[in-house]
Amino acid sequence: MHAPTTLPLFLLVLHCAALTPALAEDALPPLDDRHLHVIPRTDAESARIAQALNRPDDPAKSEPFEANPGGAATTRAIDTADAFSQSSENMPFDRxxxxxxxxxxxxxxxxxxxxxxxxxxxxxxxxxxxxxxxxxxxxxxxxxxxxxxxxxxxxxxxxxxxxxxxxxxxxxxxxxxxxxxxxxxxxxxxxxxxxxxxxxxxxxxxxxxxxxxxxxxxxxxxxxxxxxxxxxxxxxxxxxxxxxxxQMIGLGLLEAIPAADILAHADPEDADGDGISGRANVVVSAEYGVPMLxxxxxxxxxxxxxxxxxxxxxxxxxxxxxxxxxxxxxxxxxxxxxxxxxxxxxxxxxxxxxxxxxxxxxxxxxxRNLAVPARRNAEDPQVLQGKTLFYSAGCPACHVPKFVTHRLKDQPEQSFQLIWPYTDLLLHDMGEGLADNRPEGRASGREWRTAPLWGIGMTEQVTGHQQFLHDGRARSILEAILWHGGEAQPGRDTVATMPADDRAALIAYLESL
Known part of the structure; x- marks a missing residue:
């Protein structure tokens, strides 16, 4: 399989215009990425990454390399049930x-x-x-x-x-x-x-x-x-x-996101007043015996x-x-x-x-190496209209579109990639309707991790059904949105008040991911 051509990140960031600093959870213990062999970023790389992760000025336009959600690891989208079973496109032959x-x-x-x-x-x-x-x-x-x-x-x-x-x-x-x-x-x-x-x-x-x-x-x-x-x-x-x-796709890329970049989106006290208060779950590692993200x-x-x-x-x-x-x-x-x-x-x-x-x-x-398929119809006018609606409804506050992974010594597939998972990997209060009333670590009975959205439009093709959320209760993307409550209630209500054509455009955008 051959993914669409993906330029190295050092070239990509020249085309992209910074991640707005957010409040970290200062009371947490140090959360390093000890399970990864990380090559530290230079100051110049950090500055260019910040530019690459900036929110687009005009969501109605496609962004450079947006169609390759897994960076160079992206695989070509195929129209069979094996679409999620392909390996990282940039995997060396000897692996x-x-x-x-x-x-x-x-x-x-x-x-x-x-x-x-x-x-x-x-x-x-x-x-x-x-x-x-x-x-x-x-x-x-x-x-x-x-x-x-x-x-x-x-x-x-x-x-x-x-x-x-x-x-x-x-x-x-x-x-x-x-x-x-x-x-x-x-x-x-x-x-x-x-x-x-x-x-x-x-x-x-x-x-x-x-x-x-x-x-x-x-x-x-x-x-x-x-x-x-x-x-x-x-x-x-x-x-x-x-x-x-x-679903299993893109897990290695999620693992390779720097913990500090995830924590930069945390705002447990909603200090910025936007109604979103993502929190990190922190657990004691069974392998290392220390707190980890x-x-x-x-x-x-x-x-x-x-x-x-x-x-x-x-x-x-x-x-x-x-x-x-x-x-x-x-x-x-x-x-x-x-x-x-x-x-x-x-x-x-x-x-x-x-x-x-x-x-x-x-x-x-x-x-770690189950690849994310390339997006479909990323330039379609209806899809781009839906992208604008996705942003205007506030969805990126939790479904953060993009990150840049660590530069890694021994994982070339995940190393230094611009990726588009549409998640912050943080916990959010999703309201009483989705509450299971069972805590897990720092997660309360109303909190859930933001689910990645990449590949969501291929669910039925791969598994023969469209079932979403933690227990599969939603039988369509629209049903999943309508279950959102708590911090996501305003976004849910925005979708509920959209004209039918706008809802269709939003769903078309999500199905293209």
Missing amino acids: EMDFKLGNGLFRKTWVASPASTRASDGLGPYYNARACQDCHIKDGRGHTPETADEPRVSIFLRLSVPGGTAPDGIPGHIPTLPEPTYGGQLQDFAANGLAPEGQMAIRWTEVPVTLADGTTVSLRRPEYSVADPSYGPLHPETQLSPRVAP GRFGHKAGNPTIKEQSAGAFSGDMGLSTPLHPAPWGECTEAQVACREAPHGQEPDARDGLEVDSQSLDLVTFYA
């Missing part, structure tokens, strides 16, 4: 084998122990999926079940209860503990001989919303519960939160792709990794049969783990 090996592990179907295959056993004993690909369908989004009896794959319930202690040095952390019997998430499947922990139950209520021009849009409001719990009732203070698997997950609960991947191996599939070495996944002490069930750890194998360090690194490399 392509690692991508393919990581892809094989990502698609690998695991089996429970004991099994005739020692290389693929160790699943569970409780689990939500048998392969990474089962949740991230074609490297895209998961979805909600269509019927009451459809297996709950690519969506699951997080569980917690209030309590515990906040980590030292992280102000604003809201302590929670895993549900004492069922752990941190509900597993809907189990190995032979064991009953699943329970079944996620969803009840939908249709809520009609009438827009200013008389158009009626039906929103579906979900109510979640646990049916048939195998170990008795859940704790009375259990906090339930659904999670649909997000959360970037991944619907509430930015993980700091790196590696930790996000290791958490999924453990929680979703019950597989041990160097970061989560328990062979039973997250089974609690109350789940004796699970902890005593056969597992796939082998003392004579590398690391003695079900997913050894090399395999985890390969999956991380694969996830």
Whole structure:
């Protein structure tokens, strides 16, 4: 695949005209990017980057290289379900084998122990999926079940209860503990001989919303519960939160954004009075043992792709990794049969783990290098009209269009790229309608990380559906917008009062990303 020609950034910035300084969260501990091998920027580079990130004078005009959202890593947009499964276009040839090996592990179907295959056993004993690909369908989004009896794959319930202690040095952390019997998430499947922990139950209520021009849009409001719990009732203070698997493209580029540049957009006290008060989630790294900026997950609960991947191996599939070495996944002490069930750890194998360090690194490399497709129709007049409306509605306050990544020693694909993810990776109060009332780190029960918008218009092509937001409740981009509340309420209301032609232009712009 060949992406459209992308000039090096040192040439690109000459065409671009500065990131307006915003207030950082001064009370936070130092949040360095220790997981990356960073080459510091020079003062001259920083000045040119500030120019490149300036808000456009006229949003109705396309910007240089806007059509390549992943910079030189952008891949050509293809019209098949494999559009999200391409590698970084600028990947050196000698790294392509690692991508393919990581892809094989990502698609690998695991089996429970004991099994005739020692290389693929160790699943569970409780689990939500048998392969990474089962949740991230074609490297895209998961979805909600269509019927009451459809297996709950690519969506699951997080569980917690209030309590515990906040980590030292992280102000604003809201302590929670895993549900004492069922752990941190509900597993809907189990190995032979064991009953699943329970079944996620969803009840939908249709809520009609009438827009200013008389158009009626039906929103579906979900109510979640646990049916048939195998170990008795859940704790009375259990906090339930659904999670649909997000799309995988561009993760390495998001990881390569300097933490300082993300924090520059934080304004927790809304000191500038614009109604937007993005906050950073800060979590203790499972790999490094220090506070780091959360970037991944619907509430930015993980700091790196590696930790996000290791958490999924453990929680979703019950597989041990160097970061989560328990062979039973997250089974609690109350789940004796699970902890005593056969597992796939082998003392004579590398690391003695079900997913050894090399395999985890390969999956991380694969996830880091899933490329963002080039934009479609970026010069279309309706799309450019929609871009103007996107800006006038205030959407870029959270869906920040562009960043420049770190210059990196050993990641040429992500190094020093102008990217267009349309996210600030910060937490925002999204209102009571979207609240799950379950804290995570510094995120309250009303806060969510701003979702990246790149690739959003290819969702149906890749996964066969259009489902958005953290639990897939929105069945279209318009429904997703109409669910916005809290800090995003003014922008939502602006869209609700638009004439039909303007709404169509806005949606056309979003679908072009």
